[in-house]
Amino acid sequence: MTGSVQRRQAGTSERYDVFHTDCPARGVVDHVTSRWGIWVLISLRSNDLRFYELRDSIHGISEKMLAQTLRTLVQDGLVWREVEPTTPPQVTYGLSEFGREVGGPLRELFDGITRRLSPRSAG
Amino acid sequence: MTGSVQRRQAGTSERYDVFHTDCPARGVVDHVTSRWGIWVLISLRSNDLRFYELRDSIHGISEKMLAQTLRTLVQDGLVWREVEPTTPPQVTYGLSEFGREVGGPLRELFDGITRRLSPRSAG
DNA sequence: CAGGATCCTATCCGATACTG
DNA sequence: CAGTATCGGATAGGATCCTG
Numbered sequence: 001m002t003g004s005v006q007r008r009q010a011g012t013s014e015r016y017d018v019f020h021t022d023c024p025a026r027g028v029v030d031h032v033t034s035r036w037g038i039w040v041l042i043s044l045r046s047n048d049l050r051f052y053e054l055r056d057s058i059h060g061i062s063e064k065m066l067a068q069t070l071r072t073l074v075q076d077g078l079v080w081r082e083v084e085p086t087t088p089p090q091v092t093y094g095l096s097e098f099g100r101e102v103g104g105p106l107r108e109l110f111d112g113i114t115r116r117l118s119p120r121s122a123g
Numbered sequence: 124m125t126g127s128v129q130r131r132q133a134g135t136s137e138r139y140d141v142f143h144t145d146c147p148a149r150g151v152v153d154h155v156t157s158r159w160g161i162w163v164l165i166s167l168r169s170n171d172l173r174f175y176e177l178r179d180s181i182h183g184i185s186e187k188m189l190a191q192t193l194r195t196l197v198q199d200g201l202v203w204r205e206v207e208p209t210t211p212p213q214v215t216y217g218l219s220e221f222g223r224e225v226g227g228p229l230r231e232l233f234d235g236i237t238r239r240l241s242p243r244s245a246g
Numbered sequence: 247c248a249g250g251a252t253c254c255t256a257t258c259c260g261a262t263a264c265t266g
Numbered sequence: 267c268a269g270t271a272t273c274g275g276a277t278a279g280g281a282t283c284c285t286g
Contacts, residue, residue, distance in 0.1 A: 025237040032232065033156035035258080051268055062260055067269060088267040089266080101235050105228040109155065112224050114148040158278080174248050185280055190249055211247040212286080250285075258277075265270070 028076050036061050036069045038106050041095070044079065045103045048094035078102060151199050159184050159192040161229050164218070167202065168226045171217035201225060 031037050039058045043049060049057065055066055070093060073079040078099035084090035095103055154160050162181045166172060172180065178189055193216060196202040201222035207213035218226055 023237065024240045025233060028236045028240065029161065029233060030158070032236070033161055035153070038152065038156055063269070064261090064271095065259060068259090083268095086267095089269085091268060098239055101239070102232060105232040105235065108231070109225060109228040110148060110152060112228065113151045113155070114146065116221055116224070117147045117151065186249070187251095187281090188279060191279090206248095209247095210286095212249090214248060248286090250283105252283080253281085255280085256278085258275105260275090261273090263270105263272085266268090 028078075031069075031072045031076055032078070032102055032106070034069065034072075036065050037073060038110075040066070040069055040073060041078065041099060041103045041106055042110060044093060044095045044099070045107060048092050050090060050092050054093065073099070151201075154192075154195045154199055155201070155225055155229070157192065157195075159188050160196060161233075163189070163192055163196060164201065164222060164226045164229055165233060167216060167218045167222065168230060171215050173213065173215050177216065196222070 032041065036058065039061070040054065043054060043057045051066070051070075054070075055061060055063060058066070061069075070079060070081070074081050074093075076098075077096055079093055080096050082092045082094075084092070155164065159181065162184070163177065166177060166180045174189070174193075177193075178184060178186060181189070184192075193202060193204070197204050197216075199221075200219055202216055203219050205215045205217075207215070
């Protein structure tokens with residue numbers, strides 16, 4: 001978090017990427033690729049969902065982690081949150097444009113891996 | 124890891140994705156999106172790299188985590204490993220076709236986030 | 247150079263209990 | 267329904283030392 005030294009020797013042709021070390025994207029990438037973040041984002045790609053729908057959709061997630069993950073993603077501007085002040089309360093989550101932009105690659109990633117792991121069950 | 128119950132009620136139109144719960148892709152996705160996995164894969168996209176080059180490229184990674192991450196990615200078939208039996212030994216890593224297939228979305232993901240976080244420094 | 251083995255700590259995360 | 271607060275076990279991961 002503190003090291004800001006980039007090994008960029010101006011003039012030397014950089015043989016490998018150096019820009020992904022302490023750039024601000026690091027934090028967001030960590031959130032997006034967190035244990036549950038990726039599944040939340042993928043789940044919300046199809047349609048907006050309420051809290052319990054997300055919980056049921058993402059098998060194995062605890063309420064705590066879902067809430068925590070959602071909070072982070074909302075803070076990062078990837079997910080919006082809409083509260084309906086009814087009784088009982090009703091909270092819906094959905095992807096912002098940024099979230100949709102990020103969800104695409106995530107989906108590709110997941111599909112690519114799934115396709116590779118079960119090439120026969122493609123039907 | 125153990126829960127194999129899918130909430131797939133045949134006949135009910137599934138309102139949200141249910142397939143990403145205990146499918147085999149889960150493990151690989153976890154490895155790919157692990158704290159260091161994503162950076163290893165992105166780094167190797169430009170060119171094959173040796174151990175110490177990867178370590179220098181991915182600022183902040185420890186040798187332990189680099190070795191561990193590489194081992195996992197090799198096991199998953201995303202990265203190949205080539206040992207040159209010289210003195211001192213020389214080990215090179217690179218992306219398999221599967222790795223390249225996965226690295227694309229990862230790169231898009233990273234680029235999208237970077238672009239969004241610094242829209243002015245696009246030049 | 248490219249790791250393996252060990253130790254130790256920070257954090258992740260699930261379980262539980264409680265709130266509006 | 268949609269969370270928050272707290273506790274405690276599991277694990278990720280850094281530091282250090284050692285090897286071929």
